[in-house]
Amino acid sequence: MNANNGMQRHETAQVILWEANELFYSQGYEKTSMREIAERVGISKAAMYHHFENKEEILYTLCTLGGEMMDESMQGAISRNEGSGAPIREQLTDILFDYTTTYLQHNKNFNKILLHDIESLPEEKKRVIKGYEKVNVHRLQNYLKRMMERGYMRPCELTTLTFTVFASVHWLYFWYDPEGSLSLRSVVENIVDAFWNGLKPVHG
Protein backbone atom coordinates (compact mmCIF):
# COMPACT_ATOMS: atom_id res chain seq x y z
CA MET A 1 0.00 0.00 0.00
CA ASN A 2 1.46 3.39 -0.94
CA ALA A 3 0.81 6.72 0.78
CA ASN A 4 -1.90 7.59 -1.70
CA ASN A 5 -3.83 4.41 -0.94
CA GLY A 6 -3.46 5.09 2.75
CA MET A 7 -4.97 8.54 2.28
CA GLN A 8 -7.81 7.18 0.17
CA ARG A 9 -8.52 4.49 2.72
CA HIS A 10 -8.68 7.11 5.45
CA GLU A 11 -10.99 9.31 3.40
CA THR A 12 -13.38 6.46 2.61
CA ALA A 13 -13.57 5.61 6.30
CA GLN A 14 -14.46 9.27 6.98
CA VAL A 15 -17.23 9.19 4.40
CA ILE A 16 -18.59 5.93 5.83
CA LEU A 17 -18.66 7.50 9.31
CA TRP A 18 -20.35 10.62 7.99
CA GLU A 19 -23.07 8.75 6.11
CA ALA A 20 -23.63 6.26 8.94
CA ASN A 21 -23.95 9.18 11.34
CA GLU A 22 -26.66 10.75 9.15
CA LEU A 23 -28.56 7.46 8.83
CA PHE A 24 -28.33 6.60 12.55
CA TYR A 25 -29.56 10.09 13.33
CA SER A 26 -32.47 10.12 10.89
CA GLN A 27 -33.78 6.58 11.19
CA GLY A 28 -32.02 5.06 14.20
CA TYR A 29 -29.11 2.66 14.59
CA GLU A 30 -31.20 -0.49 14.79
CA LYS A 31 -33.04 0.23 11.56
CA THR A 32 -29.91 1.05 9.56
CA SER A 33 -28.15 -1.74 7.67
CA MET A 34 -24.55 -2.01 6.43
CA ARG A 35 -26.02 -2.29 2.91
CA GLU A 36 -27.77 1.07 3.25
CA ILE A 37 -24.60 2.77 4.49
CA ALA A 38 -22.63 1.25 1.58
CA GLU A 39 -25.24 2.52 -0.89
CA ARG A 40 -25.04 6.05 0.49
CA VAL A 41 -21.23 5.98 0.31
CA GLY A 42 -21.36 4.48 -3.18
CA ILE A 43 -19.20 1.44 -2.47
CA SER A 44 -19.99 -2.29 -2.28
CA LYS A 45 -21.00 -3.90 0.98
CA ALA A 46 -17.84 -6.03 0.73
CA ALA A 47 -15.70 -2.88 0.43
CA MET A 48 -17.32 -1.56 3.63
CA TYR A 49 -15.86 -4.47 5.56
CA HIS A 50 -12.34 -3.38 4.64
CA HIS A 51 -12.94 -0.36 6.84
CA PHE A 52 -15.22 -1.53 9.63
CA GLU A 53 -15.75 -5.04 10.92
CA ASN A 54 -19.46 -4.45 11.47
CA LYS A 55 -22.09 -1.83 12.22
CA GLU A 56 -21.22 -1.89 15.91
CA GLU A 57 -17.65 -0.82 15.13
CA ILE A 58 -19.00 2.16 13.17
CA LEU A 59 -21.26 3.17 16.06
CA TYR A 60 -18.43 2.75 18.56
CA THR A 61 -16.06 4.85 16.41
CA LEU A 62 -18.69 7.58 16.08
CA CYS A 63 -19.24 7.57 19.84
CA THR A 64 -15.52 7.84 20.64
CA LEU A 65 -15.07 10.66 18.11
CA GLY A 66 -18.07 12.48 19.60
CA GLY A 67 -16.78 11.94 23.12
CA GLU A 68 -13.32 13.25 22.20
CA MET A 69 -14.82 16.32 20.56
CA MET A 70 -16.90 17.19 23.64
CA ASP A 71 -13.94 16.56 25.90
CA GLU A 72 -11.61 18.80 23.89
CA SER A 73 -14.24 21.53 23.86
CA MET A 74 -14.72 21.46 27.63
CA GLN A 75 -11.02 21.19 28.42
CA GLY A 76 -10.07 23.97 26.01
CA ALA A 77 -12.80 26.34 27.16
CA ILE A 78 -12.04 25.87 30.86
CA SER A 79 -8.29 26.41 30.57
CA ARG A 80 -8.71 29.38 28.21
CA ASN A 81 -11.17 31.04 30.59
CA GLU A 82 -9.53 30.22 33.87
CA GLY A 83 -6.33 31.90 32.71
CA SER A 84 -8.16 34.93 31.33
CA GLY A 85 -8.98 36.78 34.53
CA ALA A 86 -12.47 37.49 33.12
CA PRO A 87 -15.40 37.75 35.55
CA ILE A 88 -16.73 34.29 36.45
CA ARG A 89 -20.13 34.97 34.98
CA GLU A 90 -18.47 35.70 31.62
CA GLN A 91 -16.24 32.65 31.98
CA LEU A 92 -19.24 30.40 32.60
CA THR A 93 -21.07 31.87 29.61
CA ASP A 94 -18.07 31.30 27.36
CA ILE A 95 -17.50 27.73 28.58
CA LEU A 96 -21.15 26.75 28.13
CA PHE A 97 -21.44 28.55 24.80
CA ASP A 98 -18.37 26.76 23.49
CA TYR A 99 -19.77 23.43 24.67
CA THR A 100 -23.25 23.93 23.21
CA THR A 101 -21.83 25.19 19.92
CA THR A 102 -19.70 22.07 19.67
CA TYR A 103 -22.51 19.65 20.31
CA LEU A 104 -25.43 21.44 18.67
CA GLN A 105 -23.64 22.62 15.57
CA HIS A 106 -20.76 20.26 14.91
CA ASN A 107 -21.94 17.25 16.75
CA LYS A 108 -25.74 17.30 16.74
CA ASN A 109 -26.02 13.54 16.51
CA PHE A 110 -23.87 12.80 19.52
CA ASN A 111 -26.53 13.65 22.07
CA LYS A 112 -29.06 11.37 20.39
CA ILE A 113 -26.51 8.59 20.04
CA LEU A 114 -25.46 8.98 23.65
CA LEU A 115 -29.05 8.93 24.91
CA HIS A 116 -30.26 6.24 22.63
CA ASP A 117 -28.00 4.12 20.42
CA ILE A 118 -25.36 3.56 23.07
CA GLU A 119 -27.68 0.89 24.48
CA SER A 120 -26.85 -1.21 21.42
CA LEU A 121 -23.17 -1.41 22.40
CA PRO A 122 -21.78 -4.20 24.60
CA GLU A 123 -21.08 -3.31 28.23
CA GLU A 124 -17.31 -2.75 27.96
CA LYS A 125 -17.71 -0.37 25.00
CA LYS A 126 -20.58 1.42 26.71
CA ARG A 127 -18.25 1.99 29.67
CA VAL A 128 -15.60 3.57 27.45
CA ILE A 129 -18.14 5.98 25.92
CA LYS A 130 -19.68 6.85 29.27
CA GLY A 131 -16.12 7.45 30.44
CA TYR A 132 -15.89 10.50 28.17
CA GLU A 133 -19.01 11.90 29.77
CA LYS A 134 -17.61 11.25 33.25
CA VAL A 135 -14.36 13.03 32.41
CA ASN A 136 -16.36 16.00 31.17
CA VAL A 137 -18.52 16.09 34.29
CA HIS A 138 -15.38 16.00 36.45
CA ARG A 139 -13.73 18.79 34.50
CA LEU A 140 -16.73 21.08 35.01
CA GLN A 141 -17.16 19.98 38.62
CA ASN A 142 -13.52 20.71 39.44
CA TYR A 143 -13.75 24.11 37.77
CA LEU A 144 -16.85 24.99 39.81
CA LYS A 145 -15.14 23.69 42.94
CA ARG A 146 -12.07 25.89 42.38
CA MET A 147 -14.33 28.91 41.82
CA MET A 148 -16.16 28.24 45.11
CA GLU A 149 -12.91 27.68 47.01
CA ARG A 150 -11.56 31.00 45.77
CA GLY A 151 -14.74 32.76 46.84
CA TYR A 152 -15.73 33.59 43.27
CA MET A 153 -18.93 31.59 43.55
CA ARG A 154 -21.44 31.00 46.34
CA PRO A 155 -20.89 27.50 47.77
CA CYS A 156 -23.59 25.05 46.62
CA GLU A 157 -23.82 21.27 46.77
CA LEU A 158 -21.35 20.47 44.04
CA THR A 159 -22.68 17.23 42.54
CA THR A 160 -26.20 18.53 42.09
CA LEU A 161 -24.96 21.84 40.73
CA THR A 162 -22.64 20.22 38.18
CA PHE A 163 -25.32 17.93 36.78
CA THR A 164 -27.87 20.74 36.82
CA VAL A 165 -25.58 22.95 34.75
CA PHE A 166 -24.94 20.04 32.36
CA ALA A 167 -28.66 19.37 32.17
CA SER A 168 -29.42 22.96 31.24
CA VAL A 169 -27.15 22.83 28.19
CA HIS A 170 -27.80 19.23 27.11
CA TRP A 171 -31.53 19.82 27.26
CA LEU A 172 -31.15 22.44 24.52
CA TYR A 173 -31.07 19.50 22.15
CA PHE A 174 -34.75 18.91 22.95
CA TRP A 175 -36.08 22.43 22.75
CA TYR A 176 -33.71 24.92 21.17
CA ASP A 177 -34.72 25.91 17.65
CA PRO A 178 -31.89 27.57 15.69
CA GLU A 179 -34.57 29.04 13.37
CA GLY A 180 -36.41 30.59 16.34
CA SER A 181 -36.14 34.10 17.75
CA LEU A 182 -33.46 33.39 20.37
CA SER A 183 -29.83 33.05 19.28
CA LEU A 184 -27.83 30.28 20.90
CA ARG A 185 -25.59 32.90 22.45
CA SER A 186 -28.54 34.69 24.09
CA VAL A 187 -30.03 31.41 25.35
CA VAL A 188 -26.72 30.53 27.01
CA GLU A 189 -26.61 34.04 28.48
CA ASN A 190 -30.15 33.54 29.82
CA ILE A 191 -29.18 30.22 31.39
CA VAL A 192 -26.15 31.76 33.08
CA ASP A 193 -28.25 34.75 34.19
CA ALA A 194 -30.77 32.42 35.90
CA PHE A 195 -27.99 30.46 37.63
CA TRP A 196 -25.84 33.46 38.45
CA ASN A 197 -28.39 35.92 39.78
CA GLY A 198 -30.94 33.42 41.03
CA LEU A 199 -34.72 33.68 41.15
CA LYS A 200 -35.00 35.31 44.55
CA PRO A 201 -36.52 38.77 43.99
CA VAL A 202 -34.00 41.54 44.55
CA HIS A 203 -36.16 43.29 47.14
CA GLY A 204 -36.77 39.97 49.01
Place this chain on the structure above:
Amino acid sequence: MNANNGMQRHETAQVILWEANELFYSQGYEKTSMREIAERVGISKAAMYHHFENKEEILYTLCTLGGEMMDESMQGAISRNEGSGAPIREQLTDILFDYTTTYLQHNKNFNKILLHDIESLPEEKKRVIKGYEKVNVHRLQNYLKRMMERGYMRPCELTTLTFTVFASVHWLYFWYDPEGSLSLRSVVENIVDAFWNGLKPVHG
Protein backbone atom coordinates in the same frame (compact mmCIF):
# COMPACT_ATOMS: atom_id res chain seq x y z
CA MET B 1 -69.74 -10.31 27.72
CA ASN B 2 -70.72 -10.02 31.40
CA ALA B 3 -69.29 -7.61 33.95
CA ASN B 4 -66.81 -10.17 35.20
CA ASN B 5 -65.42 -10.73 31.73
CA GLY B 6 -65.16 -7.01 31.27
CA MET B 7 -63.12 -6.75 34.46
CA GLN B 8 -60.88 -9.64 33.45
CA ARG B 9 -60.33 -8.12 30.05
CA HIS B 10 -59.32 -4.85 31.66
CA GLU B 11 -56.95 -6.59 34.06
CA THR B 12 -55.26 -8.58 31.31
CA ALA B 13 -54.73 -5.37 29.34
CA GLN B 14 -53.08 -3.87 32.47
CA VAL B 15 -50.75 -6.84 32.82
CA ILE B 16 -49.84 -6.65 29.12
CA LEU B 17 -49.01 -2.95 29.52
CA TRP B 18 -46.96 -3.62 32.64
CA GLU B 19 -44.92 -6.44 31.08
CA ALA B 20 -44.46 -4.58 27.80
CA ASN B 21 -43.25 -1.55 29.76
CA GLU B 22 -40.64 -3.67 31.55
CA LEU B 23 -39.44 -5.26 28.29
CA PHE B 24 -39.32 -1.96 26.36
CA TYR B 25 -37.37 -0.47 29.25
CA SER B 26 -34.87 -3.30 29.63
CA GLN B 27 -34.21 -4.26 26.02
CA GLY B 28 -35.79 -1.52 23.90
CA TYR B 29 -39.01 -1.30 21.91
CA GLU B 30 -37.53 -2.39 18.60
CA LYS B 31 -36.04 -5.56 20.03
CA THR B 32 -39.21 -6.62 21.85
CA SER B 33 -41.71 -8.86 20.02
CA MET B 34 -45.43 -9.43 20.65
CA ARG B 35 -44.52 -13.10 21.25
CA GLU B 36 -42.15 -12.14 24.09
CA ILE B 37 -44.75 -9.93 25.74
CA ALA B 38 -47.35 -12.73 25.46
CA GLU B 39 -44.91 -15.17 27.07
CA ARG B 40 -44.26 -12.85 30.00
CA VAL B 41 -48.01 -12.34 30.50
CA GLY B 42 -48.64 -16.07 30.15
CA ILE B 43 -51.20 -15.86 27.34
CA SER B 44 -51.10 -16.84 23.67
CA LYS B 45 -49.95 -14.42 21.01
CA ALA B 46 -53.47 -14.68 19.51
CA ALA B 47 -55.01 -13.68 22.86
CA MET B 48 -52.76 -10.59 22.89
CA TYR B 49 -54.45 -9.33 19.75
CA HIS B 50 -57.81 -9.22 21.55
CA HIS B 51 -56.37 -6.42 23.64
CA PHE B 52 -53.97 -4.56 21.36
CA GLU B 53 -53.93 -4.42 17.60
CA ASN B 54 -50.13 -4.40 17.49
CA LYS B 55 -46.98 -3.47 19.37
CA GLU B 56 -47.35 0.14 18.30
CA GLU B 57 -50.73 0.39 20.03
CA ILE B 58 -49.12 -0.88 23.25
CA LEU B 59 -46.35 1.71 23.00
CA TYR B 60 -48.83 4.45 22.24
CA THR B 61 -51.04 3.48 25.20
CA LEU B 62 -48.02 3.45 27.51
CA CYS B 63 -46.97 6.87 26.26
CA THR B 64 -50.42 8.40 26.77
CA LEU B 65 -50.68 6.90 30.27
CA GLY B 66 -47.22 8.25 31.12
CA GLY B 67 -48.10 11.65 29.69
CA GLU B 68 -51.34 11.81 31.67
CA MET B 69 -49.51 10.85 34.87
CA MET B 70 -46.91 13.59 34.45
CA ASP B 71 -49.61 16.09 33.55
CA GLU B 72 -51.71 15.26 36.61
CA SER B 73 -48.66 15.51 38.83
CA MET B 74 -47.69 18.95 37.53
CA GLN B 75 -51.24 20.30 37.54
CA GLY B 76 -51.99 18.99 41.03
CA ALA B 77 -48.73 20.23 42.54
CA ILE B 78 -49.04 23.72 41.07
CA SER B 79 -52.63 24.30 42.17
CA ARG B 80 -51.99 22.84 45.63
CA ASN B 81 -48.98 25.09 46.13
CA GLU B 82 -50.26 28.24 44.57
CA GLY B 83 -53.22 28.20 46.93
CA SER B 84 -51.08 27.44 49.98
CA GLY B 85 -49.49 30.81 50.61
CA ALA B 86 -46.17 29.03 51.25
CA PRO B 87 -42.93 30.86 50.34
CA ILE B 88 -42.15 30.49 46.62
CA ARG B 89 -38.92 28.66 47.27
CA GLU B 90 -40.85 26.01 49.21
CA GLN B 91 -43.54 25.91 46.53
CA LEU B 92 -40.96 25.30 43.81
CA THR B 93 -39.33 22.57 45.87
CA ASP B 94 -42.64 20.84 46.44
CA ILE B 95 -43.69 21.09 42.77
CA LEU B 96 -40.38 19.71 41.50
CA PHE B 97 -40.22 17.02 44.18
CA ASP B 98 -43.72 15.85 43.31
CA TYR B 99 -42.82 15.78 39.62
CA THR B 100 -39.55 13.89 40.08
CA THR B 101 -41.13 11.41 42.46
CA THR B 102 -43.81 10.69 39.89
CA TYR B 103 -41.46 10.09 37.04
CA LEU B 104 -38.50 8.51 38.83
CA GLN B 105 -40.46 6.25 41.11
CA HIS B 106 -43.80 5.52 39.50
CA ASN B 107 -42.98 6.19 35.93
CA LYS B 108 -39.27 5.50 35.46
CA ASN B 109 -39.73 4.17 31.95
CA PHE B 110 -41.55 7.18 30.62
CA ASN B 111 -38.46 9.32 30.28
CA LYS B 112 -36.64 6.64 28.33
CA ILE B 113 -39.69 6.00 26.16
CA LEU B 114 -40.13 9.72 25.56
CA LEU B 115 -36.49 10.23 24.65
CA HIS B 116 -36.12 7.09 22.66
CA ASP B 117 -38.99 4.82 21.65
CA ILE B 118 -41.31 7.64 20.65
CA GLU B 119 -39.35 7.79 17.39
CA SER B 120 -40.96 4.47 16.48
CA LEU B 121 -44.45 6.02 16.48
CA PRO B 122 -46.01 7.56 13.36
CA GLU B 123 -46.03 11.37 13.17
CA GLU B 124 -49.63 11.97 14.29
CA LYS B 125 -49.21 9.80 17.39
CA LYS B 126 -45.87 11.36 18.16
CA ARG B 127 -47.60 14.75 18.09
CA VAL B 128 -50.20 13.60 20.64
CA ILE B 129 -47.50 12.38 23.04
CA LYS B 130 -45.36 15.47 22.60
CA GLY B 131 -48.56 17.41 23.29
CA TYR B 132 -48.53 16.17 26.91
CA GLU B 133 -45.00 17.49 27.29
CA LYS B 134 -46.00 20.84 25.80
CA VAL B 135 -48.96 21.16 28.17
CA ASN B 136 -46.63 20.46 31.07
CA VAL B 137 -44.08 23.01 29.92
CA HIS B 138 -46.85 25.60 29.58
CA ARG B 139 -48.21 24.87 33.05
CA LEU B 140 -44.81 25.42 34.63
CA GLN B 141 -44.08 28.42 32.42
CA ASN B 142 -47.38 30.08 33.37
CA TYR B 143 -46.77 29.42 37.03
CA LEU B 144 -43.29 31.00 36.82
CA LYS B 145 -44.78 33.93 34.86
CA ARG B 146 -47.42 34.59 37.52
CA MET B 147 -44.75 34.48 40.23
CA MET B 148 -42.65 37.03 38.34
CA GLU B 149 -45.64 39.29 37.66
CA ARG B 150 -46.51 39.30 41.34
CA GLY B 151 -42.93 40.20 42.23
CA TYR B 152 -42.31 36.89 44.00
CA MET B 153 -39.55 36.01 41.59
CA ARG B 154 -36.83 38.01 39.85
CA PRO B 155 -37.81 38.47 36.19
CA CYS B 156 -35.81 36.19 33.87
CA GLU B 157 -36.25 35.23 30.22
CA LEU B 158 -39.19 32.88 30.66
CA THR B 159 -38.72 30.31 27.88
CA THR B 160 -35.11 29.60 28.77
CA LEU B 161 -35.88 29.49 32.48
CA THR B 162 -38.78 27.06 32.06
CA PHE B 163 -36.79 24.59 29.95
CA THR B 164 -33.79 24.95 32.24
CA VAL B 165 -35.88 24.05 35.28
CA PHE B 166 -37.37 21.10 33.36
CA ALA B 167 -33.90 20.05 32.27
CA SER B 168 -32.63 20.03 35.86
CA VAL B 169 -35.27 17.54 36.97
CA HIS B 170 -35.46 15.41 33.82
CA TRP B 171 -31.69 15.01 33.82
CA LEU B 172 -31.96 13.24 37.19
CA TYR B 173 -32.90 10.21 35.15
CA PHE B 174 -29.33 10.10 33.85
CA TRP B 175 -27.40 10.67 37.04
CA TYR B 176 -29.46 10.31 40.20
CA ASP B 177 -28.77 7.09 42.07
CA PRO B 178 -31.49 6.23 44.64
CA GLU B 179 -28.92 3.98 46.37
CA GLY B 180 -26.43 6.87 46.66
CA SER B 181 -25.83 9.22 49.56
CA LEU B 182 -28.23 12.00 48.44
CA SER B 183 -31.97 11.54 48.96
CA LEU B 184 -34.23 12.65 46.12
CA ARG B 185 -35.68 15.28 48.42
CA SER B 186 -32.27 16.77 49.19
CA VAL B 187 -31.26 16.74 45.52
CA VAL B 188 -34.42 18.69 44.64
CA GLU B 189 -33.68 21.09 47.50
CA ASN B 190 -30.13 21.54 46.14
CA ILE B 191 -31.49 22.26 42.66
CA VAL B 192 -33.92 24.86 44.00
CA ASP B 193 -31.17 26.35 46.17
CA ALA B 194 -28.91 26.83 43.12
CA PHE B 195 -31.75 28.43 41.13
CA TRP B 196 -33.17 30.45 43.99
CA ASN B 197 -30.06 31.92 45.55
CA GLY B 198 -27.85 31.92 42.46
CA LEU B 199 -24.12 31.41 42.16
CA LYS B 200 -23.07 35.02 42.60
CA PRO B 201 -21.03 35.18 45.81
CA VAL B 202 -22.88 36.97 48.57
CA HIS B 203 -20.09 39.50 49.11
CA GLY B 204 -19.80 40.19 45.33
